[in-house]
Each structure stands twice: as structure tokens, then as C-alpha cells.
Amino acid sequence: MIKVVILGSGNVASHLIKAMEANTAIDLVQVYARSKKSLENVMDSNKITTSFTTLKEADVYVISVSDKAIEEVSNQIPFTNKLVVHTSGTMDFNVINPKNKRGVFYPLQTFSKNKEINMQEVPFCLETENIEDYNSVGNLAKSLSNSVYNITGEQRKSLHISAVFVSNFVNHLYQIGDALCIENNVPFAILQPLIEETANKIKTLAPVDAQTGPAIRNDEPTIEKHLEALTNPTYKELYRQLTLSIQNVKKL
Amino acid sequence: MIKVVILGSGNVASHLIKAMEANTAIDLVQVYARSKKSLENVMDSNKITTSFTTLKEADVYVISVSDKAIEEVSNQIPFTNKLVVHTSGTMDFNVINPKNKRGVFYPLQTFSKNKEINMQEVPFCLETENIEDYNSVGNLAKSLSNSVYNITGEQRKSLHISAVFVSNFVNHLYQIGDALCIENNVPFAILQPLIEETANKIKTLAPVDAQTGPAIRNDEPTIEKHLEALTNPTYKELYRQLTLSIQNVKKL
Numbered sequence: 001m002i003k004v005v006i007l008g009s010g011n012v013a014s015h016l017i018k019a020m021e022a023n024t025a026i027d028l029v030q031v032y033a034r035s036k037k038s039l040e041n042v043m044d045s046n047k048i049t050t051s052f053t054t055l056k057e058a059d060v061y062v063i064s065v066s067d068k069a070i071e072e073v074s075n076q077i078p079f080t081n082k083l084v085v086h087t088s089g090t091m092d093f094n095v096i097n098p099k100n101k102r103g104v105f106y107p108l109q110t111f112s113k114n115k116e117i118n119m120q121e122v123p124f125c126l127e128t129e130n131i132e133d134y135n136s137v138g139n140l141a142k143s144l145s146n147s148v149y150n151i152t153g154e155q156r157k158s159l160h161i162s163a164v165f166v167s168n169f170v171n172h173l174y175q176i177g178d179a180l181c182i183e184n185n186v187p188f189a190i191l192q193p194l195i196e197e198t199a200n201k202i203k204t205l206a207p208v209d210a211q212t213g214p215a216i217r218n219d220e221p222t223i224e225k226h227l228e229a230l231t232n233p234t235y236k237e238l239y240r241q242l243t244l245s246i247q248n249v250k251k252l
Numbered sequence: 253m254i255k256v257v258i259l260g261s262g263n264v265a266s267h268l269i270k271a272m273e274a275n276t277a278i279d280l281v282q283v284y285a286r287s288k289k290s291l292e293n294v295m296d297s298n299k300i301t302t303s304f305t306t307l308k309e310a311d312v313y314v315i316s317v318s319d320k321a322i323e324e325v326s327n328q329i330p331f332t333n334k335l336v337v338h339t340s341g342t343m344d345f346n347v348i349n350p351k352n353k354r355g356v357f358y359p360l361q362t363f364s365k366n367k368e369i370n371m372q373e374v375p376f377c378l379e380t381e382n383i384e385d386y387n388s389v390g391n392l393a394k395s396l397s398n399s400v401y402n403i404t405g406e407q408r409k410s411l412h413i414s415a416v417f418v419s420n421f422v423n424h425l426y427q428i429g430d431a432l433c434i435e436n437n438v439p440f441a442i443l444q445p446l447i448e449e450t451a452n453k454i455k456t457l458a459p460v461d462a463q464t465g466p467a468i469r470n471d472e473p474t475i476e477k478h479l480e481a482l483t484n485p486t487y488k489e490l491y492r493q494l495t496l497s498i499q500n501v502k503k504l
Contacts (some may be wrong), residue, residue: 011464067474090474109446110464115453123442149442158436159443161478162429165487166443167450168465169494170422175459175501177414184410190375190401191411191418192455194361198419199451201367203444207427212263212362213420222319222342226413234497235417241493242421245486249427 001027002140005056007073008064009033011111012087014042016064016144019119025143030056032073052076060085060140062105063096071095083133089160092153093129103128103137106156107145110167119144125151125159176235208249215246253279254392257308259325260316261285263363264339266294268316268396271371277395282308284325304328312337312392314357315348323347335385341412344405345381355380355389358408359397362419371396377403377411428487460501467498 004026006013020028021043033039036048055078063073064087074097084096085105093102104127124141128134141148181188201210214222230236256278258265272280285291288300307330315325316339326349336348337357345354356379376393380386393400433440453462466474482488
């Protein structure tokens, strides 16, 4: 069994805790959180500590806190020469205090508090400072997921930007669609099959080949009608810019 | 059996033809196309006519052509008092020649040539000029799909705009993600689970509650890093605008 300590209690930490608690190959020895309350419905509170001085020994320490807190949390770990990884998409492993062996354990997924996740399908992007530590992090990730990648820091940062486009920004476009439906008294659920088909289509077609709609058809009368109908200036401007951006894509 | 004639040979027409040919409750009597070649791999060419004068009798005529061609095609139908519908999301039924009974038969989905569609899951948005014609159009739609809606012209037009946001624009964001992956030598497939989870999440959470990422967290250091890393000016500007738009959403 791989012995793990998680430091953090946010969305990512909570999902990792649940997945590790349910996993027979992983012994989640302890969790550090600023308050026990934040993990109330996530795990047995006896395993939670709110003090760094009582941190237990483990094979891997997973720091899953906000980017700006990683360094400080890593400073507080009262051990040296342990394997310490963080879960951030953007930060270098060297924000972690160099008294320990360092790495990255980045689950590339959107985690929300009230939405279950199948961790086995979550891609883990791994990086270690020393090549000899890769197996430990790799084994931990492979115990959780079927999708494990050795990814450099540069690649991970670019993946994180792509993830913002294909997930955070995409969700915002769903939110705009929802707002327009509410405004016009139609159920947003009518759009769900379209949303899912759009997401599934790119498994077999490159996105550039999957593009449909008025922009790619250069259907100016429809584009004009849509712009006229959009009363929210932000939505109107986004419509204009996204349309232009679609029309500017040069097919390879 | 409902007798149907389809007029058109584009993406939507092709998918409707395939679904109707496979459907035991529907008799696809004939298809009008400008050339037989356009439907070569879609159907038996004996059922295709390239001349309006040889159009056969049917219960419903489905015009599935570009918006600007609907009126002209409807003028060419050599019958009167027949039920004639179009498949457009944006056009009023009254672009159809009034010599026939008019309506709309709008399948709300993204249709691409090389991607199969399960028509049973496609929402059909229906409208008829005369209430007594609704059942004929409704029965045709219900034979094809489990998801049939009576939708006014105004609602349909707003749904079409929403569809552009949640499908066409979303696909473009996938395309940007793909381009960034190619640029940084990472496989786009790593992002597929994230893309699917983002699409599925909103079945149980409203999009406004499903929002994650640096914009909604007001994580300025990450936003700044991302903007710095984006070299394509269009992507940079879209990143900026979408981030602002997320931050401007007022939670209800």
C-alpha cells in the first residue's frame, strides 16, 4: 500500500481524498486542513489534523491548496527528503521547499463540490524533479486512474491554458445559452443533446472539421439577425469576436 | 405510413433521409436534389428527382435547403394546399409560398457529413401556421425522435442563437485548445475527459454553479501568466473577454 498524506481541503483535495479512501492500493494516512469543518462530509475527522507539527510519515505528500499557498504549506512540512508533490496546473515544482524531493501531480479535470467524479477516467499529468522519484508518483496515479501522462512543466502549463478554453470558457458559453433560454422562456434542457453531441463529435473529427453554423458558412444574414436580437452588449461582442475568429481559421 | 418528400441534399437533408429510410413508420416517397451525385452514398438514386415537375404526392414536404433558397424551392412545388415545412432555425414559416399549408420542422443538432447521428435523441422544434396541421408534423417528428417540442417562431430563433453559443462557439474553443496542444506538442486527447465532464456536469448543476477556473476565482496571477503565454492575438483577446464576461456574471 502506498502511504499518502494530503494537505488541503478544497475541491481538488476533497475529490482526491474520496478517491483515495475508496482505493485498496492506497493508505490515506492523514489529511491536513486548516479546519476540520471543511471536510465534514468528506471523511472521518479522526484522520484530519489542523497542525503541521503532528503530521505523520508517508511515502508521498500531496499539497492540494491554492497556487499562492503551496510554498508556505511546503515550508511547514516537518520532514526532509520526503517526496512532496502539488496538484497545480500552472506552478513549477520548485515552488515547493527544496528540503524535500519535489514533483507535480496534476489531475486535469473540472472538480465541483456537488458533482461526483470517476477518478479512473481523470488524466493525471506527472512530473518529478528527480527521475528516480517518477515511479512512486506514477504508481500512485496509476492506482487512481487509467490515464497517466509524464508531462513537462511547459507542456502542463500549456495544457492548463487549453483546459481554460475547452472547459471554463465552454461552461461560460453554456451559461450564456442558459441565460438566453431563461430570457425567452424555453427550457435549457432542449440544448443538452446538442451540447453532448458537440463534445462527442471531436472524438472522431478534428474540431476544425467539426465546425458548423452561420460563421463557418459565412451566412451573413443569419449573423446579422443574431447580433440584432442580442441585447446584452457583452454577449453581442463575444458573438462578434467568436464569429470572426471562426472565419479566420485557416484550414491546414 | 406517413408519406414524405424531402427537398434538399445538404447535411441536414442527408441525415433526415437516412433516418427516414430506416424508419418503418415513414414512407420517404421521393427526394428532390439539384444533382443526384450529391446524395450518392446516402440513398437509392431511383428515388431522387432533379426536376420539380415530376414531384410526387405526399403528406408532408420537408424543405431542407439553405435559408435563402427556401422561398424559391417552395415556389416550385407544383401542388397547392399541401403541408410544407422547412428545417431552418432562423426563418419564419411564412417564407414558404402561401399556396400551401406551412410549418417548421427544426432539428436542433449539429450535423456533419461524416458523423452518424442518433435521430431518436435529436430535439425537434415544431411550429405550424394552422393548429389543425400540428398533428401531422408532430406524428412525423415523433416517429423519428423521442424529443418533440411545440415551439413558437420567437422561441426557435432564440434557441438557434443559444445553439450557436453552446455548439458552434464551443467547438471553436475546442479548436483553439487543439491548436495550443499542437503548438506545445501534447496530445489533444488528454483534454477529452475534461470536455465530456464539462458537458455532462450541467445535467445536474446549472452552468452558473458549474463554473470553475482562474476567472471565477479571480486568480489574477494565473490569468496574467496565461495572457503572457498566449502569442496568438485573437486567442489572447478572446481569453481576456471571456474572463471578464465570467467575472461579470451576477449570481441570481
